[in-house]
Amino acid sequence: MKFSTLLLVDDDAAHSxxxxxxxxxxxxxxxxxxxxxGQEALDWLDNxxxxxxxxxxxxxxxxxxxxxxxxxxVLEQIKSNQDTKHVPVVMLTTTDDPNExxxxxxxxxxxxxxxxxxxxxxxxxxxxxxxxxxILSSPMEQ
Amino acid sequence: xxxxxxxxxxxxxMSAVAFIVMAITNVxxxxxxxxxxxQSLVATAQSQARLIEAxxxxxxxxxxxDWETPVGERGPTSLLSERAAADTISQLRDAHxxxxxxxxxxxxxxxxxxxxxxxxxxxxRHGKPDELEPIPLYSGNSEAMRRALFVESGVMVxxxxxxxxxxxxxxxxxxxxxxxxxxxxxxxxxxxxxxGVIITGLISVFVxxxxxxxxxxxxxxxxxxxxxxxxxYRSLVEEINEWVWMTDENGVLIYSSPIVRQILGHDRDExxxxxxxxxxxxxxxxxxxxxxxxGQRKLPFTNLQAMLLCQNGDLVPMEFxxxxxxxxxxxxxxxxxxARDISERxxxxxxxxxxxxxxxxxxxxxxxxxxxxxxxxxTFTYIVSHDLRSPLVSIVGFSSEVxxxxxxxxxxxxxxxxQVKQIVxxxxxxxxxxxxxxxxxxxxxxxxxxxxxxxxxxDLTFEQIDIAKVVENNLKxxxxxxxxxxxxxxxxxxIVSDASAMEQIFGNLIGNAAKFLEAERQxxxxxxxxxHTDYWEFYVRDNGKGIAESDVPHVFDLFKRFGSHxxxxxxxxxSYVQTLIRRLGGRVQCQSVLGQGSVFTFSLxxxxxxxxx
Numbered sequence: 033m034k035f036s037t038l039l040l041v042d043d044d045a046a047h048s049x050x051x052x053x054x055x056x057x058x059x060x061x062x063x064x065x066x067x068x069x070g071q072e073a074l075d076w077l078d079n080x081x082x083x084x085x086x087x088x089x090x091x092x093x094x095x096x097x098x099x100x101x102x103x104x105x106v107l108e109q110i111k112s113n114q115d116t117k118h119v120p121v122v123m124l125t126t127t128d129d130p131n132e133x134x135x136x137x138x139x140x141x142x143x144x145x146x147x148x149x150x151x152x153x154x155x156x157x158x159x160x161x162x163x164x165x166x167i168l169s170s171p172m173e174q
Numbered sequence: 175x176x177x178x179x180x181x182x183x184x185x186x187x188m189s190a191v192a193f194i195v196m197a198i199t200n201v202x203x204x205x206x207x208x209x210x211x212x213q214s215l216v217a218t219a220q221s222q223a224r225l226i227e228a229x230x231x232x233x234x235x236x237x238x239x240d241w242e243t244p245v246g247e248r249g250p251t252s253l254l255s256e257r258a259a260a261d262t263i264s265q266l267r268d269a270h271x272x273x274x275x276x277x278x279x280x281x282x283x284x285x286x287x288x289x290x291x292x293x294x295x296x297x298x299r300h301g302k303p304d305e306l307e308p309i310p311l312y313s314g315n316s317e318a319m320r321r322a323l324f325v326e327s328g329v330m331v332x333x334x335x336x337x338x339x340x341x342x343x344x345x346x347x348x349x350x351x352x353x354x355x356x357x358x359x360x361x362x363x364x365x366x367x368x369x370g371v372i373i374t375g376l377i378s379v380f381v382x383x384x385x386x387x388x389x390x391x392x393x394x395x396x397x398x399x400x401x402x403x404x405x406x407y408r409s410l411v412e413e414i415n416e417w418v419w420m421t422d423e424n425g426v427l428i429y430s431s432p433i434v435r436q437i438l439g440h441d442r443d444e445x446x447x448x449x450x451x452x453x454x455x456x457x458x459x460x461x462x463x464x465x466x467x468x469g470q471r472k473l474p475f476t477n478l479q480a481m482l483l484c485q486n487g488d489l490v491p492m493e494f495x496x497x498x499x500x501x502x503x504x505x506x507x508x509x510x511x512x513a514r515d516i517s518e519r520x521x522x523x524x525x526x527x528x529x530x531x532x533x534x535x536x537x538x539x540x541x542x543x544x545x546x547x548x549x550x551x552x553t554f555t556y557i558v559s560h561d562l563r564s565p566l567v568s569i570v571g572f573s574s575e576v577x578x579x580x581x582x583x584x585x586x587x588x589x590x591x592x593q594v595k596q597i598v599x600x601x602x603x604x605x606x607x608x609x610x611x612x613x614x615x616x617x618x619x620x621x622x623x624x625x626x627x628x629x630x631x632x633d634l635t636f637e638q639i640d641i642a643k644v645v646e647n648n649l650k651x652x653x654x655x656x657x658x659x660x661x662x663x664x665x666x667x668x669i670v671s672d673a674s675a676m677e678q679i680f681g682n683l684i685g686n687a688a689k690f691l692e693a694e695r696q697x698x699x700x701x702x703x704x705x706h707t708d709y710w711e712f713y714v715r716d717n718g719k720g721i722a723e724s725d726v727p728h729v730f731d732l733f734k735r736f737g738s739h740x741x742x743x744x745x746x747x748x749s750y751v752q753t754l755i756r757r758l759g760g761r762v763q764c765q766s767v768l769g770q771g772s773v774f775t776f777s778l779x780x781x782x783x784x785x786x787x
Contacts, residue, residue: 044568046567046568046571046572047564047568050567050571053575097560097564125560126560126563126564126567127560130628147563147564147567148567149563149566149567149613149617150570150614150617151570151571151573151574151610152574154567154571155574
């Protein structure tokens with residue numbers, strides 16, 4: 033199983049840009065598709081039927097607070113759909129409400145990362161995330 | 175009026191009885207006396223007759239009268255020899271001249287018959303015999319003498335020779351063929367009784383008068399009492415604001431208090447003898463009728479509500495209560511009861527209901543408002559935790575990007591003009607530092623607000639908490655700050671509350687006390703509790719720096735920090751404390767004097783379980 037594509041779902045372009053730059057810095061060189069709301073993410077998944085892509089599966093970084101369709105709804109739909117429930121979803125959001133964290137794990141998210149305001153912490157978190165995705169998306173024999 | 179009539183009637187009865195008794199007594203006495211008189215007259219007449227006969231017999235013997243001639247054929251003169259008769263009469267006269275006579279009017283007569291006349295030979299009292307004129311045999315007067323002369327014997331009431339009514343005993347005198355009458359005037363016989371009747375009558379009248387007087391004396395207070403009591407009860411019945419009524423066994427009104435006029439407008443005389451149900455509105459008629467005359471009629475009933483018809487057609491709600499009445503033979507005779515106008519009560523009830531409805535609606539509205547606000551607060555938390563933070567992430571992020579880029583430029587070691595080089599080396603990094611600091615502060619504020627809002631919404635878990643333990647743990651946590659402080663803890667209770675809330679409250683208050691101690695004097699911190707009837711009062715007192723009077727009211731405000739700012743803190747501790755204490759149903763207050771110390775006091779209800787929150 034390999035990840036060829038990273039879906040970066042965030043309505044805030046500044047955040048997307050920061051995340052993208054930091055991922056690139058740790059050497060992540062696969063495709064990063066930036067989407068601005070939850071509906072776009074679901075549409076993308078619909079348009080790229082998973083059967084066609086197997087064994088390549090997208091990796092989703094999902095913000096929560098978004099217009100049109102928020103991250104919680106997207107998460108719920110992805111994880112309740114037999115076709116998409118194995119797609120890794122990492123919540124990447126500014127909200128740190130414990131209730132929301134609990135809810136997301138309940139709905140099946142694979143990780144929940146709060147974007148720290150303190151930039152060094154932010155960079156560190158994204159770096160670790162990038163390294164992790166790198167490992168996942170590298171060919172097995174490496 | 176009625177009583178007076180009864181009294182006089184009673185008096186008349188009494189008099190009648192007295193007079194009847196008197197009359198009977200007198201009549202009996204009269205009869206006895208009459209009988210006695212009669213017998214005494216008879217005895218006199220007979221004894222005289224026998225005496226005269228003896229005298230005559232003697233005189234005849236001595237005068238040799240021819241005795242052979244039968245008595246029936248003898249005339250007065252022929253009967254005896256003149257001489258013998260004259261002798262006898264003169265002897266009698268002589269005897270009687272010395273005799274006073276019987277009573278006042280008693281008289282003794284001897285007579286004979288001459289031709290068709292009665293000739294009196296002796297009249298003892300009223301005159302000499304020769305003075306008495308002979309009277310005809312059948313004149314009607316002197317009936318007694320006539321009978322004696324016809325040889326009858328007896329007693330009778332009749333007229334004497336004078337025509338006066340007398341009681342007379344008559345007796346024939348054998349031998350001389352005379353008649354004897356002993357008589358007394360009826361007036362004399364009656365006189366004592368007439369006298370007696372008058373005296374007893376007068377006594378009776380006097381006694382009756384006296385009796386009446388006494389009767390009035392004795393009965394008057396009793397009668398007055400009864401009259402008063404009657405008046406009292408009547409006024410009670412007629413003047414109270416409730417309609418008092420009575421019906422017979424058919425539900426027909428036989429009494430109504432006059433108040434009915436005020437309540438229903440009917441005159442009482444106008445409704446008496448009408449059925450009570452005729453005053454009741456159609457809908458309630460059946461039930462009232464059933465109660466008053468139906469099968470259940472022997473039971474008392476209370477609080478029966480019915481609409482009654484006024485004279486002007488209005489309806490008045492009334493409440494009936496009644497008890498059945500029974501006659502001497504336990505037969506049902508009707509109901510007696512009261513009814514009151516309950517329109518005011520019903521109106522009040524209506525008002526109360528309306529008021530209650532309004533109140534309930536208001537409570538509902540307010541509750542909804544509170545729910546809305548609570549909902550808004552949740553949204554607010556969201557805004558704080560995401561919407562405010564999100565741009566901050568960008569600001570800090572890109573400021574860092576710029577910092578990195580500047581570093582790249584610096585490392586490139588370009589030949590820049592001095593002014594540009596200064597900008598790149600010093601000014602931009604300095605600006606970026608300020609941006610970062612501002613962002614950092616902003617984040618601190620956001621986190622504090624978030625924490626407070628979460629405290630306000632967190633679920634509380636009530637359990638037994640040993641406050642002494644809580645305080646001890648808190649003191650241990652900051653023991654390094656307290657090594658020279660005199661900490662005094664009085665006995666603390668175990669209460670039912672939320673553990674983490676208590677931890678936070680005491681943590682903040684003790685922490686503050688330790689933080690603001692005055693280094694120049696021996697520091698003291700006192701912690702204790704006082705039990706009141708339904709709440710505990712806890713206090714944390716210090717003799718530290720204290721708070722300026724003008725600042726005391728603001729100690730619980732958000733982000734408020736007093737005194738020197740070199741002491742760490744976000745200015746939120748006391749806000750948390752206040753929020754928590756309020757949620758636990760208590761109140762917190764602060765008293766402080768600048769330079770002398772502060773005391774924070776807070777209350778917690780003893781019965782914390784009653785907190786429905």
